[in-house]
Amino acid sequence: MKQGIGRMRFADEKVEMPKVTKKMLARILRYFTPYWIQMLLVIGSIIATSVLGLVPPILIKTIIDRALPQKDLKILTFYIVISIVITILLGLLQVAQSYLSIWISKHIVLNMKNQMYSHLQHMSLNFYSAAKPGEIITRITNDVDGIQDIFNSTVVNALSSLFVLFSTAVVLIMMNWKLAIVGMIILPTFIIPTRKVGKVKWKIATKSQEKISELNQIIQETLSISGTILTKVFTKEKDEYEKFEKTNEEVISLQIRESVVGRWFRMTITTFISIGPMLIYFYGGYLYIKGEITIGSIIAFVALLGRLYLPVSQLSNIHIDVTRSLALFQRIFEYFDQKQEIENRLGSTSLELIKGKVDFEKVYFSYNRQIRVLEDISFSVNPGTMVALVGSSGAGKTTITNLIPRLYEVEKGSIKIDGQDIRDVTLESLRKQIGTVMQEPYLFNDTIEENLKYGKKDASEEEIIKACQAAHIHDFIMTLPDNYKTLVGNRGIKLSGGEKQRVSIARVILKNPRIIILDEATSSLDSVSEMYIQKAMVPLLKDRTSFVIAHRLSTILAADQILVIENGTVAECGKHVELIKKDGLYRMIYETQFKVQIKSN
Structure with missing residues (x-):
């Protein structure tokens, strides 16, 4: 292992502990409030177990001081039976408490994951162009899963420890205040190092989550179908393995260090916990000799002392658990706080059936308001007509088409459909009117039928077949062993490029939108696939x-x-014949690119 265990340092990292504010605590509390009834039941079971837990040690005192000296078998049997019944009852209460706390924590995780997924679904392409897929996966899985211990362990343990500590302390003082003072005198030593241990553990936990994100990123990129092919054809398996191995070692090293941090602190606590009963035996023996206390009281006192030290030990670690939980909440809230740039405006109306007139009016656009991509774009498109976007790579063609369904938001100007500003209509109604066939069609790892139904969820078998016939893919599908039930593999790997493209065209035909956006990418396909796609485009674009x-x-x-x-500007606009006569940019593109196609054909 190149990175020695426990040698990682944080001197070069400016990591600050999460600040506990009223706003943050209130925000966290909102996830718990829907389950207040279950939480009250948990608290009730905690109180009941903390009180019942006091009974067996007290019964031990009675057994030793009364039943055994009197040699009374009936009294002995009675107290033993009561002890057994209470022990069973305690066990049942603890099971119920455990079930309720797990139920609450799992439902909080359920709601938070749903909220995170929904939030990410509505983020703009700006977010996804900058975010790492591995980081997204880590936030929605590892981070959210990690907070379930906040209630299941941290909150429940804190409440249980407080009730047990208070009830036990009261009983000890009532039994013998002198012995109680001796037993409690070492309690402050449990708390002293907690602050430093919590800070170090929080830093390690934060770094550990970052490294897990990196690991997920490597897995996501290199073990996807595209990444695997790229790795193989460039023979980079060894390089990628070394990168994975190094990051994986760093993750394990951090996790080991996180597990062992504070062990010296806990060893000290354990030592004092062992010393406590010895002090009780010593001073209790002294009081017994003087006749101030019974042997049963001493034994019961030692038994109760464990109930006193254990909650103090747990409470001393609560700070560590809380800081780690806050670190996870902080990472999750970072995502929740990222603004959804594209949302429905207040008072947005539904875009009903449209004719399909599209107007760009002085549209400006830039990524993150830094890199200007489009400038003063203005043009009109009549219903049922086709617009061809031509230009060099990176000129802004794809950006223009992405603005129509509001995958990005215009910076200045407006885009109107049938005279309505697209920002004044709901996103759902807008996007239902638009169909997109991407340059690289995306298919889910599912059957052909399910991929087609993405265009229309309730499509009948007849509608699916008609759409596929129009896209010239039906005959091919019927040659497959499972026909429409055939699994296409990850990203449709089992289909050729042309077959995937025709399936995606059929999917859009099923959707039946009024506006079509098509990145016509047939140049990399064979002539037969190109012919089929050209035929499939006819019903797709018609009217x-x-x-x-x-x-x-x-x-x-x-x-x-x-x-x-x-x-990023409209340099020229018109029909082919008009633009050729202008002897401008279009003519140059025609001479250098499109004329070659004529010769090759």
Whole structure:
């Protein structure tokens, strides 16, 4: 192991302990309040167990001081039976308490994961273009799962320890205040090192979560289907393994250190816990010799002393558990506090059936308001017409199409559909009117049928077949062993590029939108697949307003309008014949790119 266990330092890290504020505590408390009835039952069981737990040691005193000296078998049997019954009752109460606390904590995790998933679903593409997939997975799994111990262990243990400590202290003082003072005199030594131990453990826990995120990132990238292929063809298995091994070792090293931190502190506590009964025996023996106390009282006192020291020991570690829990909450709240840039405006209306007229009016856009991508984009598209977007890579074509379904938000200007600003309608109603066929079609690791139903959940078998026939993929599907029930594999790996593209076209046909966005990527496909996709596009685009990022001359020639995008602006606009005559940028693109297609055909 390259990184020695326990040698990691945090001198170069500016990590601050989470500040416990009223606002943060109130925010955490909101996750517990829906379960206040169950929490009251937990508290009730804690009180009951803390009181009942006092009975067996007191009965021991009675047995030793009364039943045994009197040689009374009936009294002995009676007290032993009562002890057994109370012990069983205590066990049942602890099981009930454990069930309730686990139930509460699991439901808090359930709600928090649902909230996190929903929140992330509504984040804009800006968030996902910057976030690491491994980090997202860590926040929604490891971090959220980690907080279940807050109630299940931390809160319950704290309450239980407080009730047990208080009730035991009262009984000890009532039994003999002198012995009680001797037993309690070492309690302050349990608490002294807690603050420092908690701070160190919090730093290790924070770093550990970061390293787990890195590990998840490596797994996500290199063991996905695309990452695996890339790793294999570039023969980088060894390099990626070494990277994984190093990060994995760092994770384990941190987790080991987190587990052992404070062991010296706990060893000290254990030592004092052992010394306590010796002091009681010594001073209790002295009091017994003087006739101030019975042997049964001394034995009962030692038995109760364990109930006094254990909660103090647990309470001394509560600070450590709380700081670790706060670290997890802090990481989770960091995600919750990230603003959802694209939301429904107050008073948004539903976008009903549309004709499909689209207007860009002086649209400006930049990523994170830093990198200007689009500038003063204005054009109009009539219903049922096709617009071909042409330009060099990075000119802004894809960004324009992403603005229409509000995957990004315009910085200035407006986009209107049938005269309505798309920011004034609900996101759901807007996106239901828009169908997208991506350059790299994405299929879930499920059956062809389920992937198709993503376009229309309640689609009938007849509708699915018609859509696939229109997309020229039905005949191929029927050659597969399980037909429409065939599993496509991760990201559709079992299908060719052209087959995946036609399935995705059929999916959009099922959705039946009025506006189509198509990144026409057929240049990398074989001629047969290209032919099928060209045929599939006919029913897809028919009578619909369509925006096509054009890669083929045939598509450009069929377009009702061509937009030449250059450096985030509309450099030229018109039909093929008009733009050729201008002898401008379009003509240059035509001469260098599209004319080659004519010669190759």
